[in-house]
Each structure stands twice: as C-alpha cells, then as structure tokens.
Amino acid sequence: MEHNNACKLASLHLFCLLFLSALVSCQLDYKFYDNSCPNLTKLVRYGIGLAIQNDTRMAASLLRLHFHDCFVNGCDGSILLDDTSTMKGEKNALANRNSVRGYEVIDAIKATVEKACPATVSCADIVTLAARDAVFLAGGPFWGVPLGRRDGLTASESEANNMPSPFEPLENITAKFTAKGLDLKDVVVLSGAHTIGFAQCFTFKQRLFDFGGSGKPDPALDASLLQNLQTVCPNQDDSDTKLAPLDFVTTNRFDNSYFKNLVNNSGLLQSDQALMTDNKAASMVVNYSKYPYYFYKDFSASMVKMANIGLLTGQRGEIRKNCRMVN
Ligand code: HEM
Ligand SMILES: *[C@@H]1O[C@H](CO)[C@@H](O)[C@H](O)[C@H]1NC(C)=O
Ligand SMILES: *[C@@H]1O[C@H](CO)[C@@H](O)[C@H](O)[C@H]1NC(C)=O
Ligand SMILES: *[C@@H]1O[C@H](CO)[C@@H](O)[C@H](O)[C@H]1NC(C)=O
Ligand SMILES: *[C@@H]1O[C@H](CO)[C@@H](O)[C@H](O)[C@H]1NC(C)=O
Ligand SMILES: *[C@@H]1O[C@H](CO)[C@@H](O)[C@H](O)[C@H]1NC(C)=O
Secondary structure (H helix, E strand, O other): HHHHHHHHHHHOOHHHHHHHHOOOOOOOOOOOOOOOOOOEEEEEEEEHHHHHHOOHHHHHHHHHHHHHHHHHOOOOOOOHHOOOOOOOOOOOOOOOOOOOOOHHHHHHHHHHHHOOOOOOOOHHHHHHHHHHHHHHHOOOOOOOEEEEOEEOOOOOHHHHOOOOOOOOOHHHHHHHOOOOOHHHHHHHHHHHHHHHHHHHHHHOOOOHHOHHOOOOOOOOHHHHHHHHHHHHHOOOOOHHEEEEEEOOOOOOOOOOOHHHHHHOOOOOOOOHHOOOOOHHHHHHHHHHHHHHHHHHHHHHHHHHHHHOOOOOOOOOOOOOOEEOOOO
C-alpha cells in the first residue's frame, strides 16, 4: 500500500520499473484499496449477492467471465470492452459470443464503486473479486484476493478465438494453460469450476449421437446420463443452444461433485471426461472426488495464480471509468 502510493505520488516510474521485482513495490497487494476505497469488498459482495438472488446461474457466469478475461491479454478487463470502429473486442469472439454472461452485473457494481470512490478501482479487480464472491456465495471456498490490477487499453479478438476448446485433446488444453504459466494441476483443479453452471448442447452434442464419426455415442458417457442428455439435446440443429447442467447432481452448488461425476463417467464436456484419460490428471480427480478439503484448498490457490496472469500494474494501463470503453 505505502509502496504503491509512494510510486504514484512521486511519479517515480523509473524507480518502479527498475525495482519491480526486487522490492515488490508495484505488485499486487491485499490492502491495495484499504485507504482509497475501504468499502470496496462490501460493495462487490452486495452486488454479487443481488445478482445471484435474481439469477442463480450468474455465480457460474461470473466465474467464467474472470477465466476468459485472464486468458486473453491477462486479467485486465479486456473482455469487458465493447467493439469500436477501430478495435474488434473479445465479446464477439467464438468462445464468448452468446455464451459469456455477466457484463451488466459488472457494470452495475462498477457504478456503485465509482460513486463511493471515483476513478480508483479497476474493472479488472472488480471482475476478480466478483469471481471470488460468486464461488463463495455458491457454497464454495473463500480466499484472499491480492489487488491493484489496472485496466487494459485494448482487447484481442484473435487471442479470444484461441481459448481452450471442449473439442480439443487434454494435451492441447494443457499446452494453452502452460503458455499462461499454469500447469496440469491447474487444468484439473480449475476445471472443477464446472461444478456450477450450464453448457449449450452444441458444446457436447457430438458425444451423444456421433462420437468421432463412429455413428455411436461416446462410450465414456454413462448410459443413463446419455439418455437424459439425448432428451435435452435431440439430434437436430434447433437444439444447439438448449442448456444442460455441467454438474447434473448439484448444479448450483460449488462442491466436489464435478470430480465424483468424472469418476462415474458423468462429465458433460468431452474435455471434462478427458481428465480421466491421463494417469496424473485422473489421480488428482480421484483425490478431489474423495477430499473436498483438498479441492477447495487447491482451487483457491489456482484461482490466485490465474488471477496473476499478464498483469498491468503501477502506471501501466488505466483505471477505466466505464468498464466497456477506454477513458
Ligand atoms: C479447461 C478448459 C476449459 C474448457 C474447454 C471449458 C469449456 C467450457 C464450455 C464449452 C462451457 C459452456 C459454454 C456455453 O455453452 O456457452 C463452459 C462453461 C463454464 N466454464 Fe469452462 N472451460 C474450461 C475451463 C474453465 C475454467 C478454468 C473455469 C473457471 C475457473 C471455467 C468456468 C466455467 C463455468 C463456471 C461455466 C458455466 C458458465 C455459465 O453457466 O454461464 N471453465 N466451459
Ligand atoms: C435478473 O435476471 C434476469 C434473467 O437472467 C435478467 O434478464 C434481468 O436483467 C435481471 N435483473 C436484474 C435486476 O439483475
Ligand atoms: C462505507 O459504508 C458505510 C456504511 O456501510 C458508510 O457509512 C461510509 O460512509 C462508507 N465509506 C465510504 C468511504 O464510502
Ligand atoms: C492440437 O494441437 C496440435 C499441435 O498444435 C494441432 O496440430 C492440432 O490441430 C490440435 N488439435 C485440435 C483438435 O485442436
Ligand atoms: C458413482 O458410482 C458409485 C458406484 O457405482 C455410486 O455409489 C455413486 O452414487 C455414484 N455417484 C454419482 C455422483 O453418481
Ligand atoms: C491429494 O491432494 C492434496 C492437495 O493437493 C495433496 O497434498 C495429497 O498428496 C493428494 N493425495 C494423493 C493421494 O494424491
């Protein structure tokens, strides 16, 4: 906190750059807004509570919003930027269009935060706190969030089109995580986010009718779940956008049943069930299916890790006034 203020007050940009790693002077800090916006965490918590009360699924949507923010240009709020005539943003990228939700919730919280502490809190930090609170309010673990991210000045449609896909093999997904400084354990434990929320039929439908061109269902899909899903997603194009729960046992509860499901061949996405095809990943899945405590502990640690991807701190980026556009 004091270090951050010192950097700002003295405008010693060079100092900050030179000693960035040595003094940790411009890095994230749990107390970053303690003086400048003491009510921040309360305002975010309240806003997320309201949003989930109105729409239970919003907890899942906000968790995913944070993931999609961090994997493209780092956790810099770039996903929130609307397209402009000179910049194609991320909202209309393949993985996001008609899929990522929660922009209005972030806008509403940002508005109350701007009233309490104008031009102080980044949209990127609000998204990070929103994901933490969403998990907690859905019954999951709670963890401390280091703060001080700044908002990006641009977005990347092309990088957003390169998000991990449910249709690619585990090795490819792991490679995309590794490229962001994460590892196989992070892939496994963060996939546990699929213990809440929904997926559209087109993201798993080929498993139900014509798996890998076999003309048959995926043999790694439990028979009774298969029947269920074939009813929700009949084999016709107009079922593509119907929704199925990612965790069919406790859909709205953040718990470890996602991992129990995988052990029972009841993962929804091909990329979920694929965790059982790798020895190391499968042994982690079994561990988390038995010990929710380890899942919660490791999930919290991996969320903090993910929230550190590609940060803008110090004087880089900006504090946006409106999360949808650069100042
Ligand atoms: C490992 C690679 C991942 C893949 C391939 C993947 C893929 C998907 C897909 C296809 C959907 C459904 C989207 C739709 O139908 O519109 C989805 C939903 C979701 N994903 Fe992931 N995901 C991955 C990792 C993650 C991570 C790391 C998180 C968060 C930490 C996450 C959180 C969620 C949540 C909460 C939902 C439900 C959203 C809602 O109901 O609005 N996913 N994911
Ligand atoms: C409540 O949720 C509905 C459906 O998800 C949404 O259309 C509406 O805008 C939300 N209202 C508020 C006040 O958040
Ligand atoms: C923080 O919220 C309390 C009420 O919960 C209010 O009395 C106080 O003025 C707020 N402080 C700031 C700095 O907004
Ligand atoms: C997986 O990655 C390899 C190497 O980058 C690539 O050639 C292949 O097309 C990818 N597979 C899928 C299904 O995306
Ligand atoms: C998984 O299978 C085991 C044994 O077949 C069963 O006891 C358990 O209830 C199943 N769990 C789920 C989540 O379906
Ligand atoms: C289960 O996970 C915890 C936390 O990551 C780890 O300490 C423990 O060694 C794991 N147990 C097994 C049997 O893999």
